[in-house]
Structure formats: structure tokens, C-alpha cells
Amino acid sequence: MIAVEVKNLVKHYGKVQAVRGISFSIDKGEIFGLIGPNGAGKTTALRIISTLLTLTDGSINVMGFNLEKKPEEVRKIMSYLPEDAGAYKNLTGEGYLEFIANFFNPKTVRNMVAKGVQIADLGERINDKVDTYSKGMKRRLLVGRALMTDPRLAILDEPTSGLDVNNAQEVRNIIKSTAKKGTTVLLSSHNMLEVEYMCDRIALIDEGLIVEKGRPIDLMKKYNAKNIEEVFMKVVKK
Amino acid sequence: MSALGNIIKKEIKELLTPATILPIVILALIYGTMGSSIAGIQEQSQEPPIIGVIDEDDSTFSTNVVNILNESAKVMFNSSSVFDKQKGLEELKQKNGVALIVIPSNFTENILNKQSGQIEIYWIMKGAGVLDTISSNLVDFLITDINTNISLELIQENSSTNATNATFILSPTKRVETTYLKDREIPGLSPTVIMSMLSSQSIMTPIIMMMIIIMSGGIVITSMALEKENKTLETLLTLPVKRTSIVTGKIVAAATIGLILAVIYMIGMNNYFQGFGVSQSGINLADYGLVLSSPQEFLLVGISLFVTLIAGLALCMLLGTFAKNFKSAQTLTFPIVALAMIPMFITMFADYDTLPMGLKIFTFAIPFSHPMMATRALLFGDYLMVIAGIIYVSIFAIIIIAVVVWVFKTDRIITGTTKFSLNKIFKKKKLSK
Numbered sequence: 001m002i003a004v005e006v007k008n009l010v011k012h013y014g015k016v017q018a019v020r021g022i023s024f025s026i027d028k029g030e031i032f033g034l035i036g037p038n039g040a041g042k043t044t045a046l047r048i049i050s051t052l053l054t055l056t057d058g059s060i061n062v063m064g065f066n067l068e069k070k071p072e073e074v075r076k077i078m079s080y081l082p083e084d085a086g087a088y089k090n091l092t093g094e095g096y097l098e099f100i101a102n103f104f105n106p107k108t109v110r111n112m113v114a115k116g117v118q119i120a121d122l123g124e125r126i127n128d129k130v131d132t133y134s135k136g137m138k139r140r141l142l143v144g145r146a147l148m149t150d151p152r153l154a155i156l157d158e159p160t161s162g163l164d165v166n167n168a169q170e171v172r173n174i175i176k177s178t179a180k181k182g183t184t185v186l187l188s189s190h191n192m193l194e195v196e197y198m199c200d201r202i203a204l205i206d207e208g209l210i211v212e213k214g215r216p217i218d219l220m221k222k223y224n225a226k227n228i229e230e231v232f233m234k235v236v237k238k
Numbered sequence: 239m240s241a242l243g244n245i246i247k248k249e250i251k252e253l254l255t256p257a258t259i260l261p262i263v264i265l266a267l268i269y270g271t272m273g274s275s276i277a278g279i280q281e282q283s284q285e286p287p288i289i290g291v292i293d294e295d296d297s298t299f300s301t302n303v304v305n306i307l308n309e310s311a312k313v314m315f316n317s318s319s320v321f322d323k324q325k326g327l328e329e330l331k332q333k334n335g336v337a338l339i340v341i342p343s344n345f346t347e348n349i350l351n352k353q354s355g356q357i358e359i360y361w362i363m364k365g366a367g368v369l370d371t372i373s374s375n376l377v378d379f380l381i382t383d384i385n386t387n388i389s390l391e392l393i394q395e396n397s398s399t400n401a402t403n404a405t406f407i408l409s410p411t412k413r414v415e416t417t418y419l420k421d422r423e424i425p426g427l428s429p430t431v432i433m434s435m436l437s438s439q440s441i442m443t444p445i446i447m448m449m450i451i452i453m454s455g456g457i458v459i460t461s462m463a464l465e466k467e468n469k470t471l472e473t474l475l476t477l478p479v480k481r482t483s484i485v486t487g488k489i490v491a492a493a494t495i496g497l498i499l500a501v502i503y504m505i506g507m508n509n510y511f512q513g514f515g516v517s518q519s520g521i522n523l524a525d526y527g528l529v530l531s532s533p534q535e536f537l538l539v540g541i542s543l544f545v546t547l548i549a550g551l552a553l554c555m556l557l558g559t560f561a562k563n564f565k566s567a568q569t570l571t572f573p574i575v576a577l578a579m580i581p582m583f584i585t586m587f588a589d590y591d592t593l594p595m596g597l598k599i600f601t602f603a604i605p606f607s608h609p610m611m612a613t614r615a616l617l618f619g620d621y622l623m624v625i626a627g628i629i630y631v632s633i634f635a636i637i638i639i640a641v642v643v644w645v646f647k648t649d650r651i652i653t654g655t656t657k658f659s660l661n662k663i664f665k666k667k668k669l670s671k
Contacts, residue, residue, distance in 0.1 A: 013653065050476045053649050072478065080476040086469035103477045145473075 003028040003063055003153060003184040004049065010057035011044050018044040020208035021058065026201075031175070031185040033199035035192060035232065041208040042188040043083060043157055049186065050080035050155045063152055079151035083158040083188075085142050089131035093122055093141050096130055100145050116141075116148030119174055135162045143171050147178050154178065156187040160194060172198055192229040204232055211235050258569055265576045271600075287373045287380075290315030290326040290338040297346035299355060302391070303384050307339065310380050323360070327418070330362055336373040337361050339381075349388065352403055354412035357381065361417040363429045365589020366436045366614060374429040385411045420591070420618040424526050436528065436614070446503055448578040451606055454496035454547060455554040455574045461488060462558025463567030472652065481646040485639065489551045496547040503543070528617055535616045538624050543609040545628055549635035550574065550606065555642045559651055581607035589614070590623070605631045 004026040011019040019041040026032040034042045047053045049060055051071040060067040062074045087096045097116035101109040117126050120141045122133075130138065139162050146154060159175060160168035176198060179185050189195050195202055196216045203213040212219060212235045216228055225231045239247070289311045293300050296318060307313055314333050315326045326338045340358035349355040359381065364370055388410045396407065417424045417432060424432065465471040474484060530536060554574055561567040581604050584593070590601060590611050601607045608627035615623040645651060 013649075047472075047652065052472060052475055052652055072480070075476060076478040078476070080473070082469065082472045084469050085473055088470055089468060100473075100477065103479050142473075 001028045002026070002061075003030070004032075004186060005061040006045075006049070006058070007060070008058040009045060009048065009055060009060065011041075011048060011053065012056045017208055019048075022203075022205065022208070022210045023058075024203050024210060024213060026184055026186060028184055029179055029182050030200045031179045031187065031198055033195040033202040034186070034188040034205055035195050035202050035228065036188075036205035037190070040205045042205055045205070046080070046155050046157050046186065046188055047082075050078060051075055052080070077152040078155065079146045079149055079153070080155045081142055081146040081157060081159060083161055087130045087138060087141060087145070090129065092129055093117075093120060093126040093133070093137075096141065097145055097148065101148070104149055112148045115150075116144040118144075119147055120144030121170070136164060136167050139163055140167060140171070143174065147174065147183075150181075151183055153184045153186065156185060158189055159187055160189075160191070168194070192227065192232060196228045202228065204235055206236055262572075264573070268576070268580060286310060286312050287337070287376045288312045288314050288330065288333055288335040289377060290317075290330045290335060292317045292320055292322060292326060292338065292340045294318060294320055294343040295341050295345040295347075299346040299349050299388055299391075300341045302387060303339075303341055303345075303357070306384050306387060307380060310383075311377065327360060327362065334364075335362055337377045339377075349392070349410050352406050354406070355388070355410060356412050356414055357384070358414045359416070359428075361415060361429050363417050363419040363432065365592035366419065366433055367588035367592065368433065368586070369588045370592050371429045371433045378428070378430060381411075381413065385409065420620075422526075422618065424528075427526070432528075436617075445582065446506070448575075448582050448606070450496060450499045450503060450543075451547070451550045451578045452571065452575055453499065454492050455550050456571050457495060458488060458492045458551050458554040459558040459561060459567045459570050459574075460564065461492070462555065463561035463564050463570075466561060467563040475646075475651070482643050485555060485642050485646055489548065489555060489639065492551050492554075493544070493548055496551065497544060530613065530616055538616060538621070538628070539609065539612045542612040542624060542628050542631070545631045545635060546605050546609050549631050549638060550578075552635050552638035552642055553577075553605075556638060556645065559642070559645050577604055578606045580604060581610050585610045585614070602627075602630070605634050 002025050006025070007023050008021045009019055009023070010017075010021050022041070022045065024032070034045060036042050044053065048055050049062065049067070051067065051074055055068065063077055065073045065077075067074055087093075088099070091099060094113065094117060097113045097120075098109065101112040101116070104112065120126060120143070122137055122140060125133070125137065126141075130141070133141065139160075143156075143159060146156065154175075156175065160171050163171060172194065175185060175187070187195075187199070199216060201213065201215050202219070203210045204219075205211065212231070214222070219225075219231045220227065223231045223234045225234060289307060291304055291307055291313050293304050293316075304313075314335060315329050315338065317326060320340055320342070323338065323340065329335070330338055338360040340360070342356055342358065345355040345357075359377075361374055363374065389407055392407045392410055413428075415426065415428045417427050417429055419429075419432060465474065475481075530539070554571075557570045557573065558567065561570050581601055584590075584597070584601050585607070590598065593601060601611075608624075608631055612624045612627065615621075
């Protein structure tokens with residue numbers, strides 16, 4: 001079953017063409033990666049799918065909802081983790097999770113917060129103010145926030161950004177197990193090795209265009225490359 | 239380039255942005271326009287005052303008085319009968335007159351009998367601003383001058399007799415004053431006294447009002463700036479919550495703080511008015527109806543203040559969408575401060591009723607003017623002005639809130655720019671064809 005369908009997505013910022021007509025679809029429970037260098041259009045595409053930005057042209061369907069016509073419905077079933085997201089500094093970690101959970105079904109608030117606390121895995125520090133957290137702790141809290149709502153679609157922009165090796169590995173495992181439970185994941189990353197490890201399928205994006213897409217293993221075979229990084233270099237040089 | 243020069247160049251480049259300069263340029267233009275309008279009022283007020291004279295005495299000293307008045311003022315109404323007083327007042331009101339001076343029939347006789355000669359002054363006060371009393375001050379000087387002239391004559395006449403009563407000679411005339419202010423007759427008080435009693439209100443009310451607007455406005459702009467700086471806004475906008483709820487939530491929260499401030503303000507103002515009930519000179523302003531007394535009047539001032547706060551906060555919210563971080567938020571409070579300062583100065587120096595039409599429209603259009611003018615308007619029973627102000631400010635607030643919600647639905651809130659592109663609309667139309 002197709003969870004997300006993007007058709008000819010175009011986004012202009014004035015004269016700048018950030019996204020120049022990309023198309024892809026993601027199956028339910030799949031982890032799909034948008035890979036590319038800085039300024040390739042990854043974040044813009046993710047922001048549009050997460051209803052933050054309007055699209056210039058094209059169409060997007062999320063779980064059967066047309067994004068332009070029913071953004072409120074999409075927000076109910078989707079969770080977005082921006083690359084450099086922050087949390088309210090005056091709240092405690094748990095207070096922040098509760099603040100977010102209160103936007104959803106009141107009956108599930110307690111369970112959501114418990115799940116968020118578990119994913120964030122900050123121990124006693126969950127009761128401290130966010131202002132006192134390190135960058136890594138904040139990121140884990142935000143990953144917890146993004147996944148605690150059991151979203152049908154999780155959009156994660158550089159989910160392991162700012163995390164050390166151990167924490168990054170832990171977050172990757174959480175994302176993988178979340179997908180196994182049925183959540184569709186759309187993520188972006190600079191880290192090609194991470195993508196190779198996590199994603200079922202990827203799309204390589206460069207200068208606002210998708211230049212290649214498929215399963216990582218198939219792409220590596222097609223380009224006779226040892227890893228996705230090499231695939232990307234070969235595709236871009238073509 | 240030296241290291242110092244390099245730093246200076248970079249700092250200037252960073253600080254000298256359109257966002258920094260534009261508000262100051264706009265403010266300079268506004269103050270320039272305001273200054274020339276006020277200068278116009280001042281020039282107008284410094285022309286010889288228009289007065290009327292009723293000389294019932296028609297004798298030595300009264301003739302001197304009339305001559306002095308004719309020399310230094312424009313006497314537009316002349317009569318010899320006190321029965322023409324009402325007619326004279328009506329005529330002077332039409333001709334922008336300042337005062338009707340009545341010299342009773344026994345004026346010269348009383349002075350010759352070493353009794354004070356009475357001069358009745360009927361003041362026509364158009365407004366209670368500082369600039370409104372310039373003309374009446376000129377007449378005030380003339381009356382003092384008349385007193386001095388009669389003193390000189392009496393000294394010359396009595397110098398040889400040694401029968402001089404110094405107190406009488408120094409003050410041979412006595413004033414009996416009545417002021418007509420906005421259809422209200424205030425016996426025993428001159429415009430200068432009334433203005434000085436009201437001026438403390440005229441100065442304090444706008445200052446307190448401005449402080450509340452600046453404080454709660456700053457809260458909203460900073461809140462928006464912090465949402466952007468701390469990168470929490472993007473998350474908030476992807477949650478299942480309507481844009482209108484986010485905007486309303488922020489405005490209502492700041493307005494609640496504003497309301498608390500307003501309540502403190504109202505309690506303070508109530509005590510302030512009670513304190514002014516009996517002034518140092520023993521004049522009870524309450525006797526003249528020059529203090530707010532009824533709960534309805536306080537309620538109207540409160541409503542005016544609250545709707546203005548909502549309008550101000552909505553405006554701040556709109557400006558807050560331009561804020562990129564906490565630093566830029568500080569600059570963005572500037573237009574709000576300017577908007578609050580303009581009516582503050584206008585209401586301190588002039589009365590709304592006596593402003594030129596252009597300045598009147600300009601003052602009315604600034605939402606912050608209304609609570610500043612409400613107190614004085616209610617003192618003189620101008621309920622229509624206050625209610626019209628509340629209606630105007632409410633409409634203004636609704637429009638601004640609608641604009642803010644619209645901005646929240648556009649890319650501007652994230653990217654900082656909005657392209658309201660006609661091309662896009664046409665393109666969509668073409669596609670639909």
C-alpha cells in the first residue's frame with residue numbers, strides 16, 4: 001500500500017528553484033531516504049510534505065489525504081523532526097513531552113509521555129529543564145517527541161544530527177523498530193553510510209532533481225560501487 | 239584594511255539594515271509632519287487674541303481698559319449693555335474668540351472710592367491642552383497690564399496726598415472669572431487653573447498607557463522571536479493545531495498579562511482621581527464634574543484599554559513574524575513605541591477637538607490614541623467619541639488578527655519572505671482551464 005505519493009513537486013523561492021519537479025512514492029512501513037548534498041532540496045521537500053511550506057506545483061498525497069486540501073488531516077497522522085529543532089527551554093523534558101502530547105487525544109496523553117520518556121532515555125534528567133541539556137540530550141528528547149505519538153508517517157530531517165556514535169546508533173535502532181511496527185519513515189541525511197544501513201529505498205537528490213532512486217543494494221550493483229557514497233559520486237558525475 | 243577597520247566595516251554592514259533604518263525614517267517623517275502641524279497651531283495661537291468687550295461704565299478708567307484691549311487684541315464684539323452677554327458669547331464662539339470682558343457700570347466709581355473695580359471675564363476654552371491655553375494666557379497678560387496701568391494712574395494722582403492705601407493701589411481691579419469649556423460652565427476658574435489641574439491627568443494617563451502597550455507588546459514580539467530562535471516554531475506548526483489557535487493563544491496569553499496590568503492601572507488611576515478630588519488650591523474638581531465618577535465611565539475606559547491592547551498585540555504579533563531572533567525583536571518593538579508615543583505627545587499638548595482635521599484623522603487612526611483620549615472625552619461627556627473609538631479599534635484588531643493568521647498560513651512564517659505572486663494566481667487559473 002502506498003503511504004506517500006509525491007508527483008512532480010516544484011518549489012520556487014522567488015527566482016530560486018529549490019525543487020524542480022521530483023516524484024517518488026513510499027510504501028507503508030518503509031524507510032525511505034532522501035540523500036543529497038547541502039542545498040540539494042531535501043529539507044525543502046520534507047518541509048512541504050510536513051505542511052510547513054506551500055508547494056509551487058505538483059501534488060502530494062499522504063495516507064490518502066491531498067496535502068494541499070487537507071493539511072489538518074495530514075498533521076494528525078504525521079510527525080516531523082526538523083534538522084535543527086529545539087524545545088521550550090523553560091520546560092522540563094517531561095513537561096515538553098506533555099505539552100506536545102496535549103495536542104493529541106487526551107486519553108492517550110499519559111501513554112504518549114511514557115513512551116517519549118522511554119525513547120529519549122534521559123534517566124532522571126528528564127525532570128530537568130531543557131535549557132540544561134546537552135545538544136545530544138536535546139536531540140534524543142526531540143526524537144522521543146517525534147515518535148511517541150505513534151505517527152503513521154514520521155518525517156525525520158537528519159535524525160542523528162549532533163549525536164555521538166553510541167547515541168546515533170541507538171536512535172537508528174529506534175527508528176528501525178518503529179518502522180517495523182508499521183510507521184512509514186521518510187528521512188534525509190548527509191550520512192550515506194547511515195542511509196545504507198537504515199533505508200529500504202533511497203532517492204538521490206541533486207540541485208532540486210532526483211537523479212537516481214532504488215534499493216541501496218541494487219544501486220550499488222548498478223554502479224558497481226562499494227557504498228552509496230560512491231554511487232552518489234558516480235551518478236552526479238554522469 | 240586594518241583589523242579595526244575590518245571589524246567596523248563588518249559591524250556597520252550587519253547593523254545598517256533596512257529593518258533598522260526604515261522605522262526611524264518613518265518616525266522622522268511622522269514627527270516632521272506632526273511638528274509642522276503643531277507649529278501651525280502655535281502660530282495661530284500667538285496671533286492677537288479675539289475678544290469681546292461690554293463696557294457698561296463708559297467712564298475714565300473703563301475707557302482706559304477698552305483702549306488697552308483695542309490696542310493689543312482683536313475686539314470683535316462691542317456693547318454697552320450686560321444684557322448682550324449671551325449674544326456676545328455666541329458671536330465670539332463662532333469667531334474663535336477667547337474671552338468676553340464685561341466692565342460693570344460702577345467700575346470707575348468703585349476705584350475712585352478706593353474699592354476694587356470688578357472686571358468680569360467670561361473665558362471660552364476650546365480644549366484642555368497646553369496649546370489651547372496660549373490665547374487665553376495673552377488675554378490674562380492684558381488684564382494684568384490693565385491693572386498695572388490703573389495702578390500707575392492712581393499712584394500719580396495720589397502721590398501728593400499721602401493718603402495712599404498701598405494694597406488697593408497695587409491691585410485696583412478684581413477679576414470675576416467664568417470659563418465655558420465644551421458647553422460646560424465652570425464659575426470661578428480660569429483656563430490656566432483648569433488646564434493645570436487637568437494637565438497632570440493629560441500627562442500621566444498617556445505615559446501609563448504607553449508603558450502597558452510597550453510591555454505587553456514586547457512580550458508578544460519576543461515570544462515570536464524566541465519561537466524562531468529556539469527553533470520550536472516549525473514543530474508547533476506541524477502539530478494538529480489550527481493556525482488561528484496558535485495566533486489566538488499567543489494574543490490571549492499576552493492580553494491576560496496586559497489585562498492584569500490594566501487592572502493595576504485602573505486601580506491606580508481611581509486612587510489618582512480620588513487624590514485630585516480636592517486640590518491644593520482648595521478647588522474640588524468633582525464639584526465641576528471634572529473627575530470620572532460613575533462605574534460606567536471607568537468601564538468604558540477599561541474596555542477602550544483592553545481592545546487597544548488586543549489590537550496592539552495583534553500588531554506586535556504581525557511584526558513578530560518578521561523577527562528572526564531575539565536581537566531583531568528588540569528593533570521591531572520600535573514602531574510600536576513610536577505609534578504609542580505620537581498620540582501621547584498629541585494628547586499632552588493639544589485637545590483632540592482643537593486639532594486640524596488632518597491631524598484629527600491621523601490621531602484617530604492610531605489605535606493607541608483612544609484610551610489616551612478616553613478619560614478626557616468622558617470628563618466632558620463625549621461618550622460618542624469613546625464608543626466610536628472602541629468600535630474602530632475592535633475592527634482594527636479583527637483585521638490585523640486575520641492578517642496574522644494569513645501570514646501563519648504562508649511560507650513567510652518559516653522563510654521570512656512572502657511572495658504574493660499574481661503570476662502564481664494566473665498560472666493556477668491557466669492550469670484549471
